[in-house]
Amino acid sequence: MSKSRIRIGMVGGGETAFIGAVHRIAMRIDDAFELVAGALDAEPARGRRFAATLGIAPERAYDSYLDMLAAEAARADGIEAVAIVTPNFLHFPVAKAALEAGLHVICEKPMTVTLEEAEELAALVQASGKQFFLTHTYTGYPMIRQMREMVAAGEIGTLRRVEAEYLQDWLAAPVERTGAEGAVWRTDPKKAGAGGAIGDVGTHAYNLAAFVTGLEPDELLAELSAFVEGRRVDDDAAILMRYAGGAKGSILASQVLPGNGNNLSLRVYGDKGGLEWRQEAPEELWFTRLGEARQMLRRNGAGATGAAVAGSRVPAAHPEGYLEAFANLYRDAARAISGQTEGALVPGAPEGVAGLRFVEACLTSAQAGAVWVPLRP
Template identity: 60%
Template structure:
């Protein structure tokens, strides 16, 4: 049994994420960043030869390289040294069946977002989570940034007063041309409704934007007025989303997600305005949080600097001025997942804290469903 900093290292499996995949590598780095997990098994691709090549490249024991995720769930659950958690990094259409198999085997699940391809699948998966003794974590990784946590803490503490306006945008440009027709792997499945679901940019990055806005503002959307557009000819899913949001509290919001906006690589940006102050955070400069008290000069809070809550101050791995970003935020999610799994192992009641879970997954799928229905009806206000 290996230990790191007093913690037992957890045995991790992975489904998906084989050769040519992007997000699988990110999850593997995040899982190892704080030495909380050790990857020991995988069903890394849907085709057997590719799955075994991928496992060999990662140094996995050939006996624990599987060509079928259901076989993996069954055999790993039966081993005395079997995996304790599985990371699901497949295209969206496989999230529900893979998660279901491992939950039924009693293995904790760490799943990439969105939770499923369809709302009906999400509701069925939520029932599986409720029936299982295993935990379900959804990797909305932007909630793992230190300054995002600081922003939420300030909202919770009333530093902004009652929230009035929430604006979030997430523009990219990588689908400006029809790269899916060239066989680009990441584009092929993301623009295929059978694998990604009916939502394109809405499901891929719009759900991240919505989740970030809700996480920081502590507000839940009630209705959306959405317009989804496929600007690239022949594309079967949306590549640009613009919408208005009405929150349960009476606050108003705006969301823009686009993958056809030249000059934007990963431009996630959040602004939250209350009665007494505003906050602004950019994923491209994630170590800073701009705070604007009404009638006073704005100021910056920095990761590792003064003025942070004790919990946020402890999140950094390196001193202030040494940038932390995407991988570290992902690592925070994985480390918190390890804490939750070990606490669960001790018999503590299903502690997820600020970790995204099945409720966030359901909220994301209801958001997608409402936005699709709103746009199809010509942009009418549609309830979640």
């Protein structure tokens, strides 16, 4: 087999954007994509300068995503896919235009800013026959995929309780007032969506719980707070979940709790066992069968399941991390685009819709004083 990489263009991801760089590294790790075009920056000149440093040919560094889609469509070697790493409010129009241009889409979460947009986009994906991937990074961790496989295999029995937390502290002070990177648009409901912490990190936690357990939500109740004075969106959310079939859960999402860096965790308990994982020590998965000793499973080590082995590049105890988890999403996307797999593990449009539905349900619940509201597909 000789090498054939998927040609991709990027929208957003300029020099100072954290997540754009992450996407580019993730593409390169397994070398299945070739970044050949970009509309990287709201300031075109700056975007072109930066594109050059990335090895993008000058004529393929575009002033806008619309320019890019038009020009690339006209090339024989035009892009096959688009990576969208803009602020949230642009996800919808860019993805829509890309799909309409016949391209596959790899999109940062959240899929869109409103549920209405998400549903429209999902329908468009369905109709387009193109692939849509939503980079819920944490689903790329091998031990998360192992957790999913172990749950599905019945290793912990009938599920009882699902506890997901995503705690940070970088918004603990009113950093948006000082113009801090990322904080300004993330706390602006127009640019980020009506949900603050609930959208930015809560959706990751919600998605991860769903990815691992496969449980269908039934109802939720959300208590949203804005602890920092003057903040226009929630920065802290405590959510109770009721799942179809009787399992219960909590999601705690906050960006204002000092001492928490990127403290995402997931604990799942059934009648036969329990599984516990923390993003800050992602190589370890604690597994306990009821009545037995706790076991520390390691990526690619003893007891590794198929997805965990497949998602590993190096042997156990040679730590892989966040970038490799991200690279797993790109690798899966490449395989799916190439038709090599029936179904990728990467979240897609249905998960994107589910995320927005979750955010809207949380807002509905919170506005009514934190009451139970339905959350059904």
